[in-house]
Amino acid sequence: MEAVLSVQEMKDLEALTLKELKLSEIDLMKQAGLELTEDFLERARPEIHDTISIVSSVGHNGGDGLVMYLELIKHGFKPKMVIIGRLDQASQAYKYFFEMVNKETKIFFLTKETDMDVQKALVSSKYIVDAIIGIGLSRPLDGFYLDLVRYINGLEKIVYSVDIPTGIHPNNGLLFNEAIKANYTGIVGFYKYGNIINDALDYHGQIKVLDIGLVKKHDVMVKLIFDEDFSIEPKKRNHNSYKYNYGLGYFIGGSKTMPGAINLSVLAALRSGMGIAHVIQENPVARHLEVIYEDINDPIDITKVDSIVFGPGLNPKHEDYKKIYQKINDSQIKSVIDGGGLKFLNLDEVKNPNMILTPHEKEFSDLFSVGVDEVEHHPFKYIKEIVDKNITLILKGQTNVIANKKHIYLYQSKNPGLATAGSGDVLTGTIASYLVDNSPISAAIKGVLLHSKAAGLARDKYGQVSMIASDIIHEIANVLKRG
Numbered sequence: 001m002e003a004v005l006s007v008q009e010m011k012d013l014e015a016l017t018l019k020e021l022k023l024s025e026i027d028l029m030k031q032a033g034l035e036l037t038e039d040f041l042e043r044a045r046p047e048i049h050d051t052i053s054i055v056s057s058v059g060h061n062g063g064d065g066l067v068m069y070l071e072l073i074k075h076g077f078k079p080k081m082v083i084i085g086r087l088d089q090a091s092q093a094y095k096y097f098f099e100m101v102n103k104e105t106k107i108f109f110l111t112k113e114t115d116m117d118v119q120k121a122l123v124s125s126k127y128i129v130d131a132i133i134g135i136g137l138s139r140p141l142d143g144f145y146l147d148l149v150r151y152i153n154g155l156e157k158i159v160y161s162v163d164i165p166t167g168i169h170p171n172n173g174l175l176f177n178e179a180i181k182a183n184y185t186g187i188v189g190f191y192k193y194g195n196i197i198n199d200a201l202d203y204h205g206q207i208k209v210l211d212i213g214l215v216k217k218h219d220v221m222v223k224l225i226f227d228e229d230f231s232i233e234p235k236k237r238n239h240n241s242y243k244y245n246y247g248l249g250y251f252i253g254g255s256k257t258m259p260g261a262i263n264l265s266v267l268a269a270l271r272s273g274m275g276i277a278h279v280i281q282e283n284p285v286a287r288h289l290e291v292i293y294e295d296i297n298d299p300i301d302i303t304k305v306d307s308i309v310f311g312p313g314l315n316p317k318h319e320d321y322k323k324i325y326q327k328i329n330d331s332q333i334k335s336v337i338d339g340g341g342l343k344f345l346n347l348d349e350v351k352n353p354n355m356i357l358t359p360h361e362k363e364f365s366d367l368f369s370v371g372v373d374e375v376e377h378h379p380f381k382y383i384k385e386i387v388d389k390n391i392t393l394i395l396k397g398q399t400n401v402i403a404n405k406k407h408i409y410l411y412q413s414k415n416p417g418l419a420t421a422g423s424g425d426v427l428t429g430t431i432a433s434y435l436v437d438n439s440p441i442s443a444a445i446k447g448v449l450l451h452s453k454a455a456g457l458a459r460d461k462y463g464q465v466s467m468i469a470s471d472i473i474h475e476i477a478n479v480l481k482r483g
């Protein structure tokens, strides 16, 4: 599990470190540059005669680049140093290292006149270190900056980015307009949001977080989680037990045009260990021998149910569903609200503290009646708005956000094969099964991890392109068998 910070939190931590450890900005920049150089040598593995260009601007990201220059010289390399920006805007710490580099080499300052020289330096390099802009990026790239980033990307060199690829928004991981496509990124101190969400994965290459001796922060709310952080073992089965010991689940949803969704959900739940399951829908058609099918028009008692999935493939125009939603909301039944079920939700009127919402980005933005763009730009603002209402949230995407009032966990499956119809329905089923014996946040985490592991096996078997949602259900068995 790793802390993930906002830019402001990172800046506060830097200030706190300087104060508590009585360090100067020069000390910290030196430490960052040292760690970055070690990491660059270790992971990008340049040979001693390889040509390296370090490209810095005049902020502290560029300062890290200057320190890398000095360290690489100590290791016997002969890098070239390129600087873009106005030196008079640089900090004291930057100027300190600049003077040292200036004594060692002829620095290429990028201007209209030197443009060709810089291009030559870059073309002839095998490696390029991107220390142009880090978490201080505050606006889209333009002018020379934009040209430079485009030029570097066009060269297809081995690129090592310092802290974050230049051009990625440090607080939301979105591309402003253009960004460096790195092969490696050495992240200074802690993950920042921009290293993880939205476009981040496609630009960072391989990443490593480097410990530069910042003081540890204990009250970080956002954490990146990994498979090994949580056990997903389902409830042990005793000999002297029967199906109801493993939970009764109701799966409410499905419509004429979308009968599959709720069936994917229910099968995933049974495969994940749930003991017995009913599907409740309009004009039910039995599809699986293991499932009990009921009609939405018949009286339904939800009081004895261990968990409910409400929404996959559901037609929100049907009045009976609305009544069921109200019953769920008036109760404390553990439930997963997904797909069409989310349409009934009014965030200001949620009462049931055991509800898990599982929207994808569009459904998430619809909950606030804003555009997808808006939630992409300010994801944590909206996530907090939901969890503050005592709701558990899974925001699905390439980075899954799993959150409640106390924790915001980020989890990456790194499996684009999951972008296939029905994979979200399968997820509701794995969560519903864990909900029988777990708190909403634990069930949410375990459900996501099991789903992701199963999807990983499905990808191994069928490939990213061909895997489909039912393959994930089959592979649940293999994950749990192994566990």
Ligand SMILES: NC(=O)C1=CN([C@@H]2O[C@H](COP(=O)(O)OP(=O)(O)OC[C@H]3O[C@@H](n4cnc5c(N)ncnc54)[C@H](O)[C@@H]3O)[C@@H](O)[C@H]2O)[C@@H](O)CC1
Binding pocket: 010, 011, 013, 014, 028, 029, 032, 057, 058, 059, 060, 061, 062, 063, 064, 089, 132, 133, 134, 135, 136, 137, 138, 139, 140, 141, 142, 145, 162, 163, 164, 188, 189, 214
């Ligand atoms: N946070 C920490 O604890 C530490 C951070 N360090 C480094 O410091 C970096 C942050 O330094 P800064 O806050 O100085 O910020 P940066 O160096 O990331 O960028 C700030 C500079 O870029 C300019 N700028 C911003 N957007 C621009 C655009 N679109 N086009 C052109 N110029 C633009 C600003 O005017 C400013 O000069 C980190 O990314 C990291 O590399 C390390 O030096 C040491 C410790």
Ligand SMILES: [K+]
Binding pocket: 061, 130, 131, 132, 133, 134, 161, 162, 163, 164, 165, 166
């Ligand atoms: K950078």
